[in-house]
Amino acid sequence: MSASPHIPVLLHEVIAALDPQPGDVIVDATFGAGGYTRAVLERGAQVHAFDRDPDAIAAAAPMEAEFGERLALHPARFSAMVRTLAEAGIASVDGIMFDIGVSSMQLDQGERGFAFSADGPLDMRMSQEGESAADFLNAADEGAIADVLYTYGEERQSRRVARAIVAARPLSTTGELAHVVRKALGYRPGAPKDPATRTFQAVRIHVNAELDELRHGLAAAETLLRPGGRLAVVSFHSLEDRIVKRFLKDASEATGGGSRHLPLQEQPPAVFSQVSRAVRPGEAEVVRNPRARSATLRSAVRTDIPARKEAA
Numbered sequence: 001m002s003a004s005p006h007i008p009v010l011l012h013e014v015i016a017a018l019d020p021q022p023g024d025v026i027v028d029a030t031f032g033a034g035g036y037t038r039a040v041l042e043r044g045a046q047v048h049a050f051d052r053d054p055d056a057i058a059a060a061a062p063m064e065a066e067f068g069e070r071l072a073l074h075p076a077r078f079s080a081m082v083r084t085l086a087e088a089g090i091a092s093v094d095g096i097m098f099d100i101g102v103s104s105m106q107l108d109q110g111e112r113g114f115a116f117s118a119d120g121p122l123d124m125r126m127s128q129e130g131e132s133a134a135d136f137l138n139a140a141d142e143g144a145i146a147d148v149l150y151t152y153g154e155e156r157q158s159r160r161v162a163r164a165i166v167a168a169r170p171l172s173t174t175g176e177l178a179h180v181v182r183k184a185l186g187y188r189p190g191a192p193k194d195p196a197t198r199t200f201q202a203v204r205i206h207v208n209a210e211l212d213e214l215r216h217g218l219a220a221a222e223t224l225l226r227p228g229g230r231l232a233v234v235s236f237h238s239l240e241d242r243i244v245k246r247f248l249k250d251a252s253e254a255t256g257g258g259s260r261h262l263p264l265q266e267q268p269p270a271v272f273s274q275v276s277r278a279v280r281p282g283e284a285e286v287v288r289n290p291r292a293r294s295a296t297l298r299s300a301v302r303t304d305i306p307a308r309k310e311a312a
Contacts, residue, residue: 007289008035010297013279017232017299020045024094029078034063046070050078052127079216092226098233100240119175124204133203142166153202218247227304234297241296248275248300272300
């Protein structure tokens with residue numbers, strides 16, 4: 001794993017939202033380097049930590065030895081947390097936290113192929129198995145690539161970039177992909193944002209099915225949280241935050257205004273309450289940890305209403 005220090009984003013705010021107490025059972029859905037997990041364990045709670053990246057699980061051995069049975073590591077996607085915890089004899093938990101997206105350790109490892117800051121294999125797989133970024137970009141047709149770039153990277157010139165990628169195939173490294181995108185869009189050194197950023201984000205989200213994973217993970221959290229249980233979700237771009245915001249809005253609206261021209265429709269009772277406003281890092285945190293700049297935290301508290309059918 002990377003030797004670079006990993007700084008959990010909005011750590012104080014996440015812990016305040018979860019308010020872990022001694023004996024509580026908390027799920028860290030995205031273990032990474034374990035910063036949130038350590039803070040929860042130091043408050044006396046138990047943690048079930050999930051990560052699909054085998055490197056993250058392997059690097060957690062010292063923390064596992066330090067905290068013993070209070071830390072359980074699960075090498076699995078967080079969308080599988082209901083089934084995985086059921087196998088461990090756990091039907092409900094007191095809190096669940098998510099830190100969505102690629103981790104700083106993955107970005108720092110050039111050989112993982114997540115970033116163009118260092119040339120490496122065009123991989124991007126969090127789980128290190130299945131279709132890689134190179135597999136997708138070298139086999140998909142131009143239209144499919146353009147759709148991914150537009151949908152997940154919000155790349156307005158997605159067709160131009162897709163056309164350039166197909167013309168340059170086969171691609172095998174992050175440097176090659178970045179060069180193709182920059183040439184297609186025009187690259188001015190010193191510009192505030194590298195034009196390849198959107199393409200890398202889009203391909204990574206596609207390869208790891210990140211947005212579907214987030215939707216399934218939120219539904220799993222609704223099923224697992226006991227009444228009074230707390231949910232905290234940190235996201236890093238608008239696509240993720242939009243999903244979290246919509247989920248909490250739909251899950252917390254016990255009544256709806258509707259239209260005065262239509263009959264009043266009965267609304268389902270709220271399964272979450274105390275939904276927070278978007279919490280963003282302060283200037284001091286951004287200076288200390290530039291990765292925090294785009295972070296947004298949303299939190300909520302589970303009510304005693306049974307989980308909706310679509311979440312079960």
